[in-house]
Amino acid sequence: MLTTRRQLMLGTAGTLAAATLPRQVDAFFADGDAQADALLTRTAEAFLKLYPENATSLGIDKDARAPLKHQLTDRSPQGQGRIVAHLRQTLAELGKLDVKALSPVMRTNVEVVQASYGNGLDGFKFGYGDVAVGSWRNTPYVVAQNVGAYLDVPRMLDTDHQVKTREDAEAYLDRLESYAEQLDGETERLKVAAGKGVIAPDFLLDKNLKQIRLARSGNTAGWGLVTSLANRTAGMEGDFGNAAWMLANDKVVPALDRQIAEIERHRKRATSDAGVWKFKDGDAYYAWALRASTTTTMRPDEVHAMGLDQLRQIQAEMDTILKGLGYTQGSVGARMTALGKDPRFLFPDDDTGRAQIMKLLNDRVADIRTRMPRAFDTLVQGNVEVKRLPPEEEPGAPGAYGGAGSIDGTVPGKFWINLRTTGLHTKYSLPTLTYHESIPGHVWQGEYAFKLPLIRTLLSFNAYSEGWALYAEQLAGELGVYDEDPVGRLGYLQSIGFRACRLVVDSGLHAKRWTRRQAIDWFVETNGSPEEEVAGEVDRYCSWPGQACGYKVGHSEINRLRDRVKTALGPRYDFKAFNDAVVLGGNVPMTVLGHVVDRHIAARKA
Template identity: 30%
Template sequence: MIKQTSLALAVGFALTGCMDTQTNTNNTEVTTKAAVEQSAQLSENQKLNQLVENYFDEALAFSPVSGTYVGESQYNNQWSPVISAENRAKATAFTKKYQASLAKIDSAKLTGQDLLSYQIFKRDLALSLESEKFPGYLIPIDQMAGQHNTFASLGSGKSAQPFTTKAEFDAFIGRANGFVTWLESVEANMREGMKQNVTLPKVLAKKLLPQFQAHVVTDHTQSVFWMPVAEMPESISAEDKAQIEKDYQALILKTLVPAYAKMAAFIEQEYIPAANDKVGYSNLPNGKAWYEFLIKQHTTLDLNADEIHEIGLSEVERILNEMKGVKEAVGFEGDLAAFFVHLRDSDEFYYDKPEDLVKAYEDVKVKIDAKLPKLFDIAPKADYVVKPVEAFRAASAAGASYQAPAPDGSRPGVFYINTHNLKAQPKFLLETLSIHEAAPGHHFQIALQQEVEGLPRFRKFGGYTVFAEGWALYAESLGKELGLFTDPYMWYGRLVDEQLRAMRLVLDTGFHAKGWTREQGIEYMKANSSMAESDIISEVERYIGWPGQALSYKLGEFKIRELREKAKAALGDKFDIKAFHTQILIDGALPMPILEAKLDSWIESVK
């Protein structure tokens, strides 16, 4: 655990130590007054901490699956509440109740972590209410982030849902029944979306279909939901095993398969024909305002779509010039477009077997771990492992991703690498992708956040895309400082990843604010990168279905780099890169304006 000291308490103890040497009446009165003030301050701290803890507990009722991921096992038999006007009203009332309670706390009496918590909580509640202006419930799932995929992952036994006792197997049956009820409300809301012209683009609706069809089986043993049964631990008695097998056969064939089949039929026969032929949010009712809100939600920054688009165009051009430098360094004859084709098509840059790809990332892990103390004096206690993405979701999954470790240490973090298409996983991405998804990227930031002692749970298990992804991309930029990227192709891999994030600024804003087509986005990525076409299509469709999210990487990196340069200029010889990294990571994910204010205070304290 990282011991987190309250600044309020630290200041209080310092004052007490000084005043113990005072003996006259006036000083006694001062001491008494300070004690009263300190007591009041602690009272406000206590009220805030109780409030946010109560909030976290109550919020889990709206998201039981989150309870499973943070180790609250009492939620393992529940699924999300149905999507309805009644439940939306409950969520609104819930948010307003906590806004009213927070308003009663005097923020002037808060310092340190408590003040950060207050600022974050106030901002999050306001943003939650603002989001209700837009009908996101009419597009409740997509090919990237749909809860239907989360459910299948949990049910496979390869995620956070435990399957070690009969009671745990029974709990998932309860969760499955809740999922089926929820899925009915998904269909109902998608039907309403069809009426209001708020739908997924047709191209994404088509990608949803196989995700449901994959679970329509006639042999229950071929279902992903049979996997935990097939791998039951020996500790379960023979009698219980027989009952579990009987219950799960019925669950799969009588409950889940019909539900998936019904949803697949709806998507194929009704939703796809009615889905939007265009791809951007600007084509939806009030879509321009909706997209600008999503920019604010994902980036926490005060930037509009036009500004972001121009930043992206400039960055793409800069990185292209650096790629030309690599082409010349390796002695490639031909222009950059030919170099891209060479890197896409030459077998030397790709593995032949999925297991070789996974092994390569395991080897890079060892190499990077040994170099981290050069720039960091903190590291998470939890380790991470490298795993291939499960087959049932590999076709639509990202090239790589990270899953946080269990809070109690019972499960390590997971760096998932997608082995579905080996031509989308070039060898030159090994170092940069490992840095980003694992250490010192997502694994460092997320695992450390979970390990901070005394951090309120809404912060311990919460986060901001711009912070998490901005940090991971900033971590990539540390590669040369760590002694990596010595091979010019590995450095090219870093540029590939950076170029991907720069292109995202152009494409995300292009699709949702400037009327770009899917095909226009694909051609832009082909012209400005050496990515495999299958990877390009997956990325383009991700930006179409998840507006604003992809902006966070590059804009977050820019902000962290800007803060580093600001601290370096202000502190001069006193600037310590390890201390700076600790300051970025030690309080968990923060909205960028709050992070900047915190860093400003740190700079003043070091001067």
Template identity: 40%
Template sequence: MKTFFKWLLRLILLVVVLVGGFLIHVIYFKPYKVDWFYDRVFAQFALDSPEMLSSMRILPPSLDFYSDKFDDASVAHEAKQVQLVKDDHAMLLQYDRSKLDREGQLSYDVLEYFLRIQVEGDQFRDYDFPVNQMFGIQTSLTNFMTGTHQVKSEGDAKNYIARLNKFPLKFDQVIEGLRLRESKNIIPPKFTVEEVLKQMDGFTAKPSKENPLYVSFKTKLDKIPADKLDQAKRDSLLAGVDQAIQQSVYPAYKKLIDYFTQLQPKAQSNDGAWRLPNGDAYYAYRVREETTTDMTPEQVHQLGLSEVARITTEMDEILKGQGLSDGPIGPRVQQLAKDPAQLFPNTAEGKAAMLKQYQAILDEVNAGLGNTFDVRPKLGVEVQAVPEFAQATAPGAYYEGGSFDGTRPGVFYANMRDTNETPKFAMRSLAYHEGIPGHHFQISVAQELTGVPFFRRVLPFTAYVEGWALYSERLAWELGFEKNPLDNLGRLRDEMMRAVRLVVDSGIHYKHWTREQAISYMMENTGMAESDVTAEIERYIVDPGQALAYKVGMLKILELREKAKQQLGSKFDIKQFHDQVLIHGALPLELLQRVIDDWIATQK
């Protein structure tokens, strides 16, 4: 018996040594298989991002080591991550791509493109504005706590409090990066500084128990059954949140408020990327990065002008049918948009009715897509209002993906700051874009993919993601979901906005247009409310190139669909085409074209 246990112990030690050696090899050296390398790359970034792990919920509760932490936002950590990207790209190139099968080569090419474009952009590492009116810790961290951090147990609640008490650390790290940018004369535009200060002043003006961080926590806590958490513990946890808001959250905001206050006199310009050091090269890079093409800023501008002219003709025809024949497109659309029959009351009841109508639109289209899609997501989607504290500068709508474990659905957030900004004829295209069959279908289908490296389920390529969502607006119209001419006008108005983006984004950052010039052009051509247009233009100024992705991506999908129709004739199946676009995850447009070309060849 002693001999048996002796050999058993040796066997166990051998297994431990072998497993340990395998892990050391995979972690510190070039993994034997490229799939192991893919897993390592994803694990490196995921395990280093507590916020990503909380959002995805891909680890079992027993492995929850992260829910009391935030991502490291320090300058040193950013440099470490950049070097990791460079090292990973160099190692990926050491694998022999020719030995991979077709799907394996696609995975290789997706990751290679993603890493390469980041390496290329490292020269512009500090050119962004990490705190601006659209996004930044002043809104995103609270959104993360209220929308992503779950509170289903006492442990979750304690982690929530622990994270609140880490607000000062996170804010200090971000301020460090802001000071570095300031030292390089990369200072946010004047309107950004003013609007961020307004956001933070409004957030901290509320008593702690009226703060969204407290209110949402209490709502989550109330859902825990009484037999799993007694009243004394509930009261103690609520007191802990109250104390953390007063002693950690508000002082962290005060520090960022003080920084932006002293920055205010230095922020005198509202110009584009061209004013930054080597700004023209930076914008050219942003065009390539966001469109995943080799288009130049000039090509983008000319494409925008031609698309604006085409869509103007289609909108003009509908407007004339409504008895509106004279003047630019924008003022005529605005006349319709102000018709009381097209507006929900700007009251609590009106906003609730508007949200209900959005949900009805999604339910209708979801039930009517049977002949158009084979692959559909299992995860559901619901409509919610944009959190009140973020409404003033948030976009008109946006989508937030659900969790990988299926416990949190996808959410289409609609901005309820003023119902007069969104006439009823504009609601359908918005719902199709953010919800079904737009972002919700594409992002959820990608999350649910099997048999591919995990990074293929999560990597974002803006031109593909936003191009699909804009294509979805048109698809819904083609399928007959917008029979009312005004609904189609709403679709065209939104497509016009994306075409105008090509003109004004390149105008601001490449042709030196002023903020006011861009606002005027967009008002004249879209018919959007002035408040919406102003928010849009200010968004483009702080995030160069991002707005180009929508139209470029949509046009590529339409081009590929038409190509497939022409070459396949009677063999063309719209369901199979959509499957091919969706089932590979997000792709750079050049790789999407390869996928569709391969599919066409196979069908032939």
């Protein structure tokens, strides 16, 4: 079964290069590609052993990989060391390949791994925080309001870990016991970070403590960690719920207490300084975080200026629409603030309002699904469900996020919505958010990655992922969703402007020494976003430096490449073919995306 799947994936990837390669060249590349493919296959399996939760989220923790279902990522200093060793060894092995003997598609596969692993290795050199190998969440803090096992593991066990057999239930218990070990591993790393002076700002630690104490509170018999397993094993032989309860009491509670005590020690030393500039090597860390998140070498000043310039362009269009709606006085931000207070666009701040939001989101998913054949020649299922974030996660979480489900489709992709207060959302802001997180955004794009070799499915780049999701918002508009809805169009433009503001605020916090209050005030006044939403966003930028910059940088690059294709192809330019090329080429650094587009141009000309 696994061999058949790999053959299918390699065949799919190979079609991307077929149009640009003469048939007789295939034999020339065969030996080199086979060598590279074998290495990348070994790399994928080694990666899964280091990050076994990935196997679960993709639904491939079965058969030969079944032991992974019993394991969690080792969050201890020793576990981090094993990750570093894997990165070094893999990069050394990839460096021995003869790239001239590789087909263009296989060369892209190799370049993707080299870029991801190289960025990760550079991040580990700082010796603190979390480094996102193949993902997007780089942070200088081991644990914060949106970082840590206390958030990640319970959500993964409840949502991704499937329990259909006794073996699945035993695996859940093994992971529950490991959860306590990972909490202690993080606590050990927190102590190392404190010794280096890397302590989160006081306002982040206050949120962190509130949330982790909430996770610790109450009778463990009622914990979601316990009831999730108890409910799913009802009728199975063996009292798995009681076993989970005992582990929660005997293992998890003491580990949470130890972590809380360490975070409280951090809190006593914390200041309100928001940016990483306060660290001894803060400038170097932020330069790396920007490079990893944008896959460019842009400097903070360039990022800052880009945000201000793009915001001016976006708000010029917003100004025209606002005037047409009768909003003529004040800045664009002030007028959007006024629009955001209009009762016509608000939800009741109660469960009735939450239900209205869920209906709106599901209706928009259903509508945009019908429009996809007009934007793509190659379609995927778009397997997605809209879910509210767990209440204990909501205080420190963004307004929403999403991603694809399992490869076999048994676990749908998720569009997680934060409903701690309905004031986070307006009726005109939610449609574009839906397109970003679900279809044709994160969930949609993620399903195309399932068609690539496994290592490509496992590795992603923030600028591509978030740039595509912004491009997905743009596609929805190009497919006519706002043709009779100027207020919805404003919601889209405000969303794009929001990402331009992020360039300014992120660089402001970490390079220009802005305070948290300064960042919030500038954001609210400039973009007209609700302060409730902005405050959480600014806190996110404080704990994930650089990440928020990937959105607009990636979006701008996709559009720049589309303009280049239009110029190069003239009448041969095809809207759907371009979209296919970008999404079928997979999640890549922006530099590699340029190569993918070059091949698309060559194929269309031929």
